[in-house]
Amino acid sequence: MQQILVIAKQTFKEAVRNKIMFVFIILGLITICCSVFMPVVGDGIEKIKIVESMCFRSITFFGTLAAILLSASSIPTDIANRVLCTVTTKPVQRTNIIFGKIIGFTYIIGVLLVIMGGAGYALIKFTALKQSVQGNNKLLAREKFDPYTSQVTGESAKKIGDVSWIEGGGKGTSVWKFKGLHSKNRKDDLDIEADFLIESKKRFTGKIPVNIKVVNPYTVKVLTESIEVSRNKPGLLKLGGEFLEGSEELTIVVSPENPGDFIGISSDSLKVFFGNKSFEYNFLKGLTIISSQFLLMVIIAVLGSTFLSLPVNILFCLFIFFCGSITDFMRDLSTVINVFETHEHVYGISTVLKETNAFMVFLDYVIRKPILLLSYILPDLKNFSVGKYFIDGINIPYKTVFMSFGYAALYTFFCLPISFVVFKRREMA
Numbered sequence: 001m002q003q004i005l006v007i008a009k010q011t012f013k014e015a016v017r018n019k020i021m022f023v024f025i026i027l028g029l030i031t032i033c034c035s036v037f038m039p040v041v042g043d044g045i046e047k048i049k050i051v052e053s054m055c056f057r058s059i060t061f062f063g064t065l066a067a068i069l070l071s072a073s074s075i076p077t078d079i080a081n082r083v084l085c086t087v088t089t090k091p092v093q094r095t096n097i098i099f100g101k102i103i104g105f106t107y108i109i110g111v112l113l114v115i116m117g118g119a120g121y122a123l124i125k126f127t128a129l130k131q132s133v134q135g136n137n138k139l140l141a142r143e144k145f146d147p148y149t150s151q152v153t154g155e156s157a158k159k160i161g162d163v164s165w166i167e168g169g170g171k172g173t174s175v176w177k178f179k180g181l182h183s184k185n186r187k188d189d190l191d192i193e194a195d196f197l198i199e200s201k202k203r204f205t206g207k208i209p210v211n212i213k214v215v216n217p218y219t220v221k222v223l224t225e226s227i228e229v230s231r232n233k234p235g236l237l238k239l240g241g242e243f244l245e246g247s248e249e250l251t252i253v254v255s256p257e258n259p260g261d262f263i264g265i266s267s268d269s270l271k272v273f274f275g276n277k278s279f280e281y282n283f284l285k286g287l288t289i290i291s292s293q294f295l296l297m298v299i300i301a302v303l304g305s306t307f308l309s310l311p312v313n314i315l316f317c318l319f320i321f322f323c324g325s326i327t328d329f330m331r332d333l334s335t336v337i338n339v340f341e342t343h344e345h346v347y348g349i350s351t352v353l354k355e356t357n358a359f360m361v362f363l364d365y366v367i368r369k370p371i372l373l374l375s376y377i378l379p380d381l382k383n384f385s386v387g388k389y390f391i392d393g394i395n396i397p398y399k400t401v402f403m404s405f406g407y408a409a410l411y412t413f414f415c416l417p418i419s420f421v422v423f424k425r426r427e428m429a
Helices: 001-018 019-037 044-080 085-087 094-134 279-305 310-331 335-344 358-377 387-391 396-426
Strands: 144-145 149-152 159-160 161-167 173-178 189-194 197-201 207-215 222-230 235-240 250-256 261-265 270-276
Touching: 001 094, 001 189, 044 085, 044 387, 085 189, 085 197, 094 270, 094 279, 094 396, 144 261, 159 279, 161 197, 161 250, 189 207, 197 207, 197 235, 207 235, 207 261, 222 235, 250 270, 279 310, 279 387, 279 396, 358 387
Parallel strands: none
Antiparallel strands: 144 270, 149 173, 159 161, 161 261, 173 250, 189 235, 189 270, 197 261, 207 222, 207 250
């Protein structure tokens, strides 16, 4: 254990002396600070969302690049400088060298998160304080509730890819049921957010009216409202918490109002928010998840450095970082292709319901299958994405934090033994 700590301490000192670390920290801080000056269309809440998004994107991007370049270059540089040649002549196990390197870079991860995370938090709080003076809302960490059942019914119901389409005018409905709705303060607002894909026989319609019927199964109380859903902005229905009246269940029925209007529904198209948690604690959980991504990339970079040269290892790690960031998009490629197909017809989705494009189906099969296989082999960095929680003002569940650490631990379980075996057989001369 003492050998590991000595190597970790030396690795930390070498990384601190490396100018790359400070270059990325400075670039990250500049990007974070520049988010304040970005133009905003909308109210002050949109300003806060932009600052939050830029802060977490900057921390993730520049922090990951710093972790990759520092950890990918450590072992190859030590071999080139014949440092490891001297170390391996002493009674030092090579597995201890690997462990020491990883622990040393874990210290570096902590420094990166403290500096950039502290600057991001201070800027977010400053922006929120400035907007609150102007009468806008405070920082949110709302509890999000997912439906335990959802069902699409009606004569117009049709599923294309991962999206279910229904037509208005009483031809189709979507029923969502929620349970477990609870909050310490019943005066909290109950927010229902409808984020649907839309199509209409009116070609240039940018938004359509949607009927939302909210039912309290406990009191049989019913509330029916009509909201507008556009292509770029979800519809929002705000209710008082007293609507629940002691119940923790809610049934929501959604349908387009007019014939010829279509809405496309996926599993996360309807969201319910109720209650608010501490933003500071939520911010800390976000940084914890990001640290898991940093640690995962360090493990992969150390693995690559045991058998690859410095330039090849850096390219290898950057390739994994890039592919890991787009696997979610690639997995949803079939949905994107189907949505694109609807815009290729003069009458939109109503035509696609009756006929399909053979070339688009073939293209979906040829492209999606290989990418899908690759996405399950490479790490999916979507599991470490936290910006969406802060943009939507959602409290990060503990399950998400534990799953991010578990996901990183799973890759560590496979990468570390390979690193040990390869490094033990590598010649240092």
